[in-house]
């Protein structure tokens with residue numbers, strides 16, 4: 001996700017994929033309900049509030065308190081990626097204040113926070129790279145104002161003053177004043193037009209492994225997530241959704257009995273679901289699960305409804321059988337002319353299943369209508385303005401009447417964007433309205449698996465022409481899928497959705513004639529963004545097929561990569577770095593110290609503005625792949641916190657291994673089969689490899705961190721398996737493959 | 745129903761089969777213990793019952809009446825728990841943090857039982873899921889706490 005042009009084509013006021021819903025008529029005892037529709041552009045709201053230049057107004061971001069700690073309102077939500085700490089380092093560097101003295105919360109909706117091309121979301125690994133310069137200037141400007149305030153106080157020239165962390169200092173007289181005592185005077189001054197930034201060579205916080213601000217709270221149960229929201233007098237609610245998306249509750253056979261259950265407050269019909277409100281969540285959940293609901297099927301062909309005969313198996317077969325080479329996403333040279341000159345043709349088809357996010361915090365939302373007519377909402381979200389607009393529509397209020405709280409997230413990985421039918425907040429609003437009470441709605445893990453917005457199912461078809469010298473001369477890749485950007489931000493005629501082909505397109509290898517095409521096939525599931533988006537499957541497809549090309553040309557896959565990167569020093573040195581980190585490139589098979597036969601595979605990826613090279617070492621035993629070690633060299637251009645980067649790479653590797661080996665959402669009859677972690681296993685601690693990270697600061701434009709560590713992992717594993725037993729794993733997850741014996 | 749949580753006795757007017765997790769979270773209002781799956785798969789809800797790591801989402805309150813229940817909120821009052829938390833901070837284990845209450849409880853229970861666990865014993869005891877993949881840091885922190 002580097003192409004941001006999609007942000008500029010948010011269809012104003014137009015519901016997407018939702019035509020089946022709209023407003024429901026009120027029947028006796030039912031609610032009048034709307035459902036979330038994707039927001040119109042929050043940008044419009046910004047201009048309505050006047051010309052605010054995002055990221056510039058100090059009071060919107062910083063509140064220096066009397067004790068010289070700073071409240072920072074972050075444009076980005078914290079979900080484990082360390083953004084609160086990183087922003088404190090960046091601002092603290094220029095403000096001259098230790099990062100540990102920052103208290104951070106996610107900012108409410110507002111024009112000041114639209115940092116990503118005039119919009120705001122936490123995703124695309126954009127947070128630091130989109131705000132780095134602005135946050136530095138913000139910190140430097142605040143420091144400048146504190147200096148001015150001190151100069152006025154002491155009646156000395158500003159340039160005779162300096163700062164130490166949290167203090168303005170007049171060296172000549174030895175006087176000092178803490179920031180906290182100057183804040184009020186400083187806040188009345190005008191922010192400087194321009195301000196000098198600290199020299200990179202003098203950084204004390206940026207680029208250093210500063211401790212995270214939130215670790216102690218998260219280790220002692222003090223951190224508060226959306227699911228922990230407690231409001232005096234609130235009701236707890238649970239829902240049961242239609243097992244197939246699109247069904248509506250018809251009759252509730254045992255409604256009276258359910259109402260009489262202990263602690264039950266009320267029973268409700270919602271669009272596509274039923275709900276129970278009670279005095280604790282367990283009672284609500286037990287009651288709603290006991291509700292015997294007859295679901296009314298939507299008329300066949302209803303937009304957005306899941307077809308009753310939809311299955312993963314049939315959809316995958318449908319994708320694989322689509323003919324042609326699709327709409328052109330990228331072309332170099334003239335593949336059509338080059339293919340006939342090839343000495344050898346290699347062809348292969350690769351597949352990837354739908355995936356669930358599986359973040360450990362189940363989604364929730366707490367809604368409260370206040371006496372002044374405003375609505376207050378606590379909801380996990382990666383985009384406050386989008387949620388505000390959608391919530392306003394559901395509540396029938398003006399957006400400025402909706403107060404959005406964005407608590408820290410118990411994992412997200414793309415889960416908490418605005419996805420119609422996948423967010424609990426519209427239901428919470430409707431329940432708060434119906435009961436006249438504050439309502440905390442929590443989705444059970446089972447309901448979460450039922451309504452998650454899944455990674456799109458995807459297929460890629462490859463054809464390569466290998467020259468007589470063993471070098472690839474022509475390469476064609478066809479992606480067959482639907483991209484999440486197109487789904488939620490609108491499609492453009494005659495333009496390929498970048499999220500559908502990223503990881504196939506813009507690869508650095510100098511194959512002279514190559515083409516990437518896209519065949520768009522609607523995905524019947526509700527699809528969403530999943531950590532590293534298109535890269536998460538496309539780099540697997542491409543980099544694994546790369547090794548097939550290498551083999552066809554009789555080349556070592558590492559050496560072939562080096563040769564095809566001869567013209568790209570940044571990639572070449574990154575590849576050499578990961579090889580060095582792993583003790584030198586060694587494909588295997590070889591016998592490890594424990595006697596097991598092992599092999600290694602390599603892969604590269606260019607996700608989210610960063611460059612990554614990955615090596616994985618595997619063995620096979622008992623029909624299972626063990627991933628022993630993963631080495632990652634990552635070049636994000638320049639960095640803020642190496643410790644957080646290493647942690648993010650560990651995390652991305654875990655998700656990469658998990659998706660490669662284990663994960664798959666399987667639909668039968670339009671319903672996902674797994675409803676909890678027992679049916680949808682995620683990586684357990686016993687299968688976590690050792691992870692070795694090397695960070696390279698090439699000085700290139702700053703790239704992302706949260707997602708880039710992932711895409712190289714599945715192909716590195718697949719390539720290692722091929723080195724070990726000669727078997728090409730072309731279908732994710734590998735748990736489905738019957739593994740060939742290891743070559744001796 | 746009488747429950748002893750973090751050394752304090754509470755009278756609860758709840759069904760005997762109510763899972764301890766929900767009694768802790770919704771009735772006592774202690775939200776540090778987390779709900780992740782409700783079916784003993786993830787371990788986010790781990791508490792100590794008489795010092796033993798227990799998945800509270802599948803433990804009915806009647807089964808633990810009269811026993812000493814410790815939740816994450818009181819972990820630093822325990823000498824072993826304090827060491828575990830310090831190691832967790834030192835190693836900077838947490839990412840999203842949602843699983844970490846349960847991880848800290850599981851580690852505390854392990855070190856109470858086996859003060860110097862081998863790597864195999866750590867692997868056997870530390871089975872809670874972490875979607876953020878902090879597993880290597882968790883193992884490192886347990887080893888460090890065992891040395892402290």
Ligand code: FES
Nearest residue numbers: 780781782787801
């Ligand atoms: S919530 Fe108890 S094990 Fe998952």
Ligand code: FES
Nearest residue numbers: 840841843874876
């Ligand atoms: S730190 Fe996020 S689930 Fe473990």
